[in-house]
Amino acid sequence: MSQIETFYEVMRRQGITRRSFLKYCSLTAAALGLGPTFGPKIANAMETKERTPVIWLHGLECTCCSESFIRSAHPLVKDVVLSMISLDYDDTLMASAGHQAEALLEETIQKYKGKYILAVEGNPPLNEDGMFCIIGGKPFLDQLKHAAKDAAAVIAWGSCASWGCVQAARPNPTQAVPIHKVITDKPIIKVPGCPPIAEVMTGVITYMLTFGRVPELDRQGRPKMFYSQRIHDKCYRRPHFDAGQFVEEWDDEGARKGYCLYKVGCKGPTTYNACSTVRWNEGTSFPIQAGHGCIGCSEDGFWDKGSFYDRLTDIHQFGIEQNADEIGTAVAGGVGAAIAAHAAVSAIKRAQHKGDQDS
Amino acid sequence: MNNPLNASSLDNSGRRIVVDPVTRIEGHMRCEVNVDENNIIRNAVSTGTMWRGLEVILKGRDPRDAWAFVERICGVCTGTHALTSCRAVEDALGIQIPLNAHLIRHMMDKTLQIHDHIVHFYHLHALDWVNPVNALKADPKATSELQQMVSPHHAKSSPGYFKDVQTRLKKFVESGQLGLFANGYWDNPAYKLPAEADLMAVAHYLEALDLQRDIVKIHTIFGGKNPHPNYMVGGVACAINLDGVGSSGAPVNMTSLNFVLERIREAQAFTNNVYIPDVMTIAGVYKDWLYGGGLSSTNLLSYGTYTQVPYDKSTDLLPAGAIVNGNWDEVLPVDVRDPEQIQEFVDHSWYNYEGEKKGLHPWDGETQPNFELGPNTVGTKTDIKELDESAKYSWIKAPRWRGHAMEVGPLARYIIAYASGQERVQEQVDRSLSGFNQSTGLNLGLKQFLPSTIGRTLARALECQLCADTMLDDWHQLIGNIKNGDSSTANVEKWDPSSWPKEAMGVGINEAPRGALGHWIKIKDGKIENYQAVVPTTWNGSPRDSDGNIGAFEASLLNTPMERPDEPVEILRTLHSFDPCLACSTHVMSEDGQELTKVKIR
Numbered sequence: 001m002s003q004i005e006t007f008y009e010v011m012r013r014q015g016i017t018r019r020s021f022l023k024y025c026s027l028t029a030a031a032l033g034l035g036p037t038f039g040p041k042i043a044n045a046m047e048t049k050e051r052t053p054v055i056w057l058h059g060l061e062c063t064c065c066s067e068s069f070i071r072s073a074h075p076l077v078k079d080v081v082l083s084m085i086s087l088d089y090d091d092t093l094m095a096s097a098g099h100q101a102e103a104l105l106e107e108t109i110q111k112y113k114g115k116y117i118l119a120v121e122g123n124p125p126l127n128e129d130g131m132f133c134i135i136g137g138k139p140f141l142d143q144l145k146h147a148a149k150d151a152a153a154v155i156a157w158g159s160c161a162s163w164g165c166v167q168a169a170r171p172n173p174t175q176a177v178p179i180h181k182v183i184t185d186k187p188i189i190k191v192p193g194c195p196p197i198a199e200v201m202t203g204v205i206t207y208m209l210t211f212g213r214v215p216e217l218d219r220q221g222r223p224k225m226f227y228s229q230r231i232h233d234k235c236y237r238r239p240h241f242d243a244g245q246f247v248e249e250w251d252d253e254g255a256r257k258g259y260c261l262y263k264v265g266c267k268g269p270t271t272y273n274a275c276s277t278v279r280w281n282e283g284t285s286f287p288i289q290a291g292h293g294c295i296g297c298s299e300d301g302f303w304d305k306g307s308f309y310d311r312l313t314d315i316h317q318f319g320i321e322q323n324a325d326e327i328g329t330a331v332a333g334g335v336g337a338a339i340a341a342h343a344a345v346s347a348i349k350r351a352q353h354k355g356d357q358d359s
Numbered sequence: 360m361n362n363p364l365n366a367s368s369l370d371n372s373g374r375r376i377v378v379d380p381v382t383r384i385e386g387h388m389r390c391e392v393n394v395d396e397n398n399i400i401r402n403a404v405s406t407g408t409m410w411r412g413l414e415v416i417l418k419g420r421d422p423r424d425a426w427a428f429v430e431r432i433c434g435v436c437t438g439t440h441a442l443t444s445c446r447a448v449e450d451a452l453g454i455q456i457p458l459n460a461h462l463i464r465h466m467m468d469k470t471l472q473i474h475d476h477i478v479h480f481y482h483l484h485a486l487d488w489v490n491p492v493n494a495l496k497a498d499p500k501a502t503s504e505l506q507q508m509v510s511p512h513h514a515k516s517s518p519g520y521f522k523d524v525q526t527r528l529k530k531f532v533e534s535g536q537l538g539l540f541a542n543g544y545w546d547n548p549a550y551k552l553p554a555e556a557d558l559m560a561v562a563h564y565l566e567a568l569d570l571q572r573d574i575v576k577i578h579t580i581f582g583g584k585n586p587h588p589n590y591m592v593g594g595v596a597c598a599i600n601l602d603g604v605g606s607s608g609a610p611v612n613m614t615s616l617n618f619v620l621e622r623i624r625e626a627q628a629f630t631n632n633v634y635i636p637d638v639m640t641i642a643g644v645y646k647d648w649l650y651g652g653g654l655s656s657t658n659l660l661s662y663g664t665y666t667q668v669p670y671d672k673s674t675d676l677l678p679a680g681a682i683v684n685g686n687w688d689e690v691l692p693v694d695v696r697d698p699e700q701i702q703e704f705v706d707h708s709w710y711n712y713e714g715e716k717k718g719l720h721p722w723d724g725e726t727q728p729n730f731e732l733g734p735n736t737v738g739t740k741t742d743i744k745e746l747d748e749s750a751k752y753s754w755i756k757a758p759r760w761r762g763h764a765m766e767v768g769p770l771a772r773y774i775i776a777y778a779s780g781q782e783r784v785q786e787q788v789d790r791s792l793s794g795f796n797q798s799t800g801l802n803l804g805l806k807q808f809l810p811s812t813i814g815r816t817l818a819r820a821l822e823c824q825l826c827a828d829t830m831l832d833d834w835h836q837l838i839g840n841i842k843n844g845d846s847s848t849a850n851v852e853k854w855d856p857s858s859w860p861k862e863a864m865g866v867g868i869n870e871a872p873r874g875a876l877g878h879w880i881k882i883k884d885g886k887i888e889n890y891q892a893v894v895p896t897t898w899n900g901s902p903r904d905s906d907g908n909i910g911a912f913e914a915s916l917l918n919t920p921m922e923r924p925d926e927p928v929e930i931l932r933t934l935h936s937f938d939p940c941l942a943c944s945t946h947v948m949s950e951d952g953q954e955l956t957k958v959k960i961r
Binding site (some may be wrong): 081128259280 | 424428543576608742
C-alpha cells in the first residue's frame with residue numbers, strides 16, 4: 001500500500017510535530033467525552049486508515065446541509081474531503097455530470113459493497129410515483145433505495161432526511177417522507193437540524209472513521225454526543241430565565257441586556273441540539289445569542305407546532321437530569337403547562353428582587 | 360417570424376445528448392440538446408426536475424413566520440428569501456424598519472452575495488475551466504511567478520506553497536480514490552489553461568473554502584447561524600448595546616462589530632487579490648470562447664437593490680430596469696405590482712391553469728400540478744430517456760415581462776447599471792474590458808464581451824467586489840448612526856396581529872445572487888391567504904411559453920460547438936455561469952391551494 005495520504009500525514013505535512021499530533025488526539029478524545037485511553041486509539045486510526053467511500057445523495061431539499069458541511073472548521077472540510085473520506089458521489093460538488101456521474105454511483109456501489117457510508121440530504125416524495133424529484137429520468141426514491149441496499153451505514157443529514165422538514169409540513173403536497181420510512185433494514189443515524197451544525201456533521205463522521213462504529217444513539221436515532229440535552233439546559237441566558245428576567249418585546253431593555261427570550265417564543269426549552277454548547281460557525285454565536293429565539297429546527301415536526309413567536313406552554317419540566325428519551329415520554333403523555341408555572345415562579349423571584357434590577 | 364430565440368427556429372433533428380443529473384448546481388436539473396453534424400448545439404431543452412410546493416404549505420400560517428419557511432426554499436442563497444418575505448409582509452402591513460435594521464439587513468444581504476459568488480465560482484463553476492489533473496504538470500516556481508504577476512499583494516504566493524499544494528494533489532490523485540474529481544473530463548481539449556494556472560486555481564479552490572467559512576460569520580453575529588440565519592418582521596432581532604449594562608451578552612456590541620469589520624476586510628482582500636485576478640486570467644486564456652450570451656444580448660431584467668436612502672428606490676446602488684431587444688440606450692421602468700408586466704405561463708410546465716392558455720400575475724397565481732409527458736417522449740413515466748419539448752417538460756413555470764423572456768442575475772444587473780449610468784459599475788466594467796483587451800491583444804467592444812458565458816462570470820466577480828467595498832460603507836454608517844444616539848433595531852408598532860387590517864396585500868423584492876426575486880403575499884384575518892414567489896432561476900431556467908419564446912438557459916446554449924458531444928463540458932460551463940438554483944425555481948401556489956393535495960396520476 002499505500003500512496004493514500006492519511007490524516008496523520010496531512011497534519012505532519014502542515015508542520016504539526018508528532019508530539020502535537022498526539023496531543024491533538026488526546027484533546028479530541030476529551031472533547032468527545034472519552035477517557036484518556038482513547039487518545040492513542042485515535043492516533044492509530046488517523047495514522048493508518050484509508051479513506052472510506054461516501055455516497056451523498058440529494059432528494060427534496062434546499063442544500064443547506066451541504067452548505068453547513070463545508071463550513072466545518074475542525075476538522076477543516078478540505079481535510080475531510082481530501083484525506084479522511086472519499087466523496088465518490090455528491091451531485092452538488094462532483095466534477096462529472098450526466099452519464100459519467102451515474103456511472104460513478106454504480107461503480108462505487110459495486111466496488112465497495114457493504115463498505116460505503118450512504119449520506120442522505122433531503123427526502124423522497126411519494127406522490128406522482130416519486131416524480132416530484134427526478135434524477136437521471138427516474139424517481140429519486142429508486143436511487144435512494146438502490147444506494148441504501150449495500151451501504152454499511154446510513155446517515156440522515158438534517159431535518160429533511162430525519163423528520164421530513166419543510167416540504168413535509170402540512171399539507172405535505174408531495175407526500176415527502178423521512179428516509180426511515182423507505183429504508184427499513186439498515187441502522188440510520190439521524191443528524192437533525194435545519195441545517196445541522198457543521199462541526200456536529202464532521203464530528204459524527206470523524207467519530208465513525210476513528211472508532212469504526214456508529215456513535216451511541218438515543219431512542220429516536222440521534223447521536224447522544226450532540227443531541228442528549230436541550231438548548232435551554234446550557235444556554236448562557238438561562239440565569240435570566242431563572243431570575244425571571246425576560247425580553248418582553250423586540251428591542252426593549254431586556255433585549256439589549258441579553259435577557260431570556262422565552263416570552264417571545266424561544267423553543268430552546270424543548271429542543272435537543274448542541275447550539276448553546278458547540279455554537280455555530282466555529283463557535284462564533286448561536287441564534288439566542290444573536291437575539292432571536294430558537295425555532296426548534298432539529299425537532300420532529302417543528303413547522304407544525306404553532307408560531308415561532310408563541311410562548312411554549314406544553315412542556316413537563318426542566319432540569320438537565322432528564323435525557324431526550326425521558327422527556328419524549330413525558331411529552332407523549334400529554335403533561336400540562338408546567339413550563340408556564342416555572343416561568344411564573346421565576347417572575348415571583350424577580351418581584352422579590354425588583355430593587356436590584358434597575359441598574 | 361424569424362426570431363433565433365424562438366422555438367420555431369430551433370432544429371431538433373440532430374443527435375440528442377442528455378445530461379441528467381446536471382451536477383454542481385443547487386437542486387435537480389436535466390438538460391437535453393441536439394447537435395448538428397459539426398457538433399454545434401442547435402436545440403436546447405432545460406428541465407427543472409423537482410417540486411416541493413412550499414407556498415402551498417404557507418397557506419393559513421402566521422405571516423410573521425413566513426420568512427423561516429421560505430428561507431428553506433434554498434440553503435445556498437440562504438437568507439435572501441427570508442429578507443424578501445419580511446419585506447413583503449412589511450409592505451402589506453405598512454411597517455417601516457429603523458435605519459440600523461436597514462443597514463444590518465444590507466450587510467447580511469451583501470455577506471450572502473459575497474459568499475454565494477465565491478462558492479459558486481470556486482466550488483461549482485471553476486472545474487468547467489480548470490483541470491486539476493493538469494495541475495500536476497505545473498512548475499511550482501513558475502506558478503509562484505504567475506501568482507505574483509496577477510496579484511502582487513496576495514501573500515500565499517511562494518514556490519514552496521504551490522509545491523505543497525501540488526504534493527497534496529499528487530498524493531490524492533495517485534491514491535486512485537479521486538472522489539469528487541473522478542470521471543471528470545480531464546483529457547478533453549475544451550480545457551485550455553496552462554498547468555501553472557491550473558495549479559494556482561486549485562490552490563485558490565482550497566483557499567476559498569477557508570474564506571467562505573469565515574465570511575458567513577457576519578450572519579452568525581447578526582442572525583445567529585449560517586446557513587439559515589434568523590430574520591424578523593419589523594427590523595432585526597439583534598439588539599444593539601455598546602456600553603450599557605449587559606453589553607457583553609448583547610447581540611451587537613463593540614466586539615461583535617469589530618469582528619464583522621475584520622470579516623469585511625478579509626472579503627475585500629480575497630476578492631481583489633484572488634477572485635477577480637482568477638476570473639481575468641481565465642477570461643484571457645479562453646479569449647476565443649465567447650459563447651453563451653443567449654438572452655443577455657437582448658433581454659435583461661433587474662428589480663434593483665441596495666437602496667441607499669431607505670424606501671427611496673431611486674437611490675438603488677444597482678438600479679432597477681428592463682432592457683429589451685438589445686437596446687441599451689433605453690432602460691425601461693419595472694413595476695412589480697402591475698398585472699400587465701410580470702406574468703407566468705404554464706404551457707410547457709407540469710401545471711394546469713383552469714381552462715385557457717393565459718399568463719397570470721403572481722398575486723393571482725394558480726397552480727395545479729399536472730405531470731404528463733408529450734407523445735414523442737422516449738421512455739416511460741418513471742424512466743424518461745428523452746423528453747418531448749413540444750409538450751410539458753419542466754417543473755419550472757415560464758415568467759415573462761411584458762411577454763418577453765428575460766435573463767436575470769449579476770450580468771443583467773451590471774448591464775442595466777452600466778446602461779443607467781451608474782459610475783461605480785461603469786468604472787469596474789471599463790477597467791475589466793481594457794485589461795482583457797490589453798492582455799489578449801484583442802479589441803472587443805462591450806457588447807461583444809459582456810453578453811457571454813465569461814461576461815456572466817466576470818459580472819459576478821465585479822459585483823462581489825462592489826458588495827465587499829460598500830459593506831464597509833454600511834458598517835461605518837451603522838457606527839455613525841449609533842454615535843448619533845440611535846440604537847433602535849425594531850419597529851414593533853404592528854407586531855401584534857390585532858393591529859392589522861382585516862385584509863392586506865404586499866410585495867417584497869430583492870436582487871438575490873442569481874437575479875430578480877419577488878414574493879407576493881395576501882393576508883386575511885391575520886393569516887396568509889396566498890403566497891407566491893417568482894425567483895431568479897424561474898426566469899433563467901424557464902421552459903418555452905405560449906408564443907414559443909425560449910428561456911435564458913436554453914438560449915445560452917445555442918450555437919455552441921462541443922469538442923466531444925458525449926462529454927458535456929461546454930454545456931456545464933454555460934449553464935453554471937448562471938449558477939442555477941433549482942430548489943428555488945420550482946414552487947408555486949394557487950389561490951386555492953387545496954387542489955394540490957389531489958395529484959393526478961396519468
